[in-house]
Amino acid sequence: MSISPxxxxxxxxxxxxxxxxxxxGDTVRVHxxxxxxxxxxxxxxxxTVISRSSGPDASFTVRKISFGQGVERIFPVNSKVIDKIExxxxxxxxxxKLFFLRGRRGKSARLREAE
Numbered sequence: 001m002s003i004s005p006x007x008x009x010x011x012x013x014x015x016x017x018x019x020x021x022x023x024x025g026d027t028v029r030v031h032x033x034x035x036x037x038x039x040x041x042x043x044x045x046x047x048t049v050i051s052r053s054s055g056p057d058a059s060f061t062v063r064k065i066s067f068g069q070g071v072e073r074i075f076p077v078n079s080k081v082i083d084k085i086e087x088x089x090x091x092x093x094x095x096x097k098l099f100f101l102r103g104r105r106g107k108s109a110r111l112r113e114a115e
Contacts (some may be wrong), residue, residue: 011056019085021025022060024049025093025111030062036102042083045073048091048111050098063101070102090114099111 017041022028029046047064058077075082091111
């Protein structure tokens with residue numbers, strides 16, 4: 001159900017088409033543009049996609065363990081700060097939101113490799 005055909009055209013123009021297809025359970029490396037003063041550099045954030053939302057304001061959440069501490073970052077899909085996304089590993093999962101990984105550490109936090 002769309003609001004209007006004109007709105008669909010506007011949303012289609014704003015969508016990024018250069019990003020690969022990825023889903024929850026995939027391990028991704030997101031290259032983020034960081035501004036420091038007048039300089040700009042790329043910083044990689046590598047982790048597991050634990051959720052993904054859809055629509056014109058779609059976003060995805062990536063979780064990693066850094067120095068024993070869980071770190072999550074939410075990225076808007078159509079954001080200009082994302083330079084590129086690399087899919088490193090794909091896992092077979094049975095749910096759309098993997099929030100149960102927040103309470104897990106070590107071997108219990110492993111996901112089954114996709115065939």
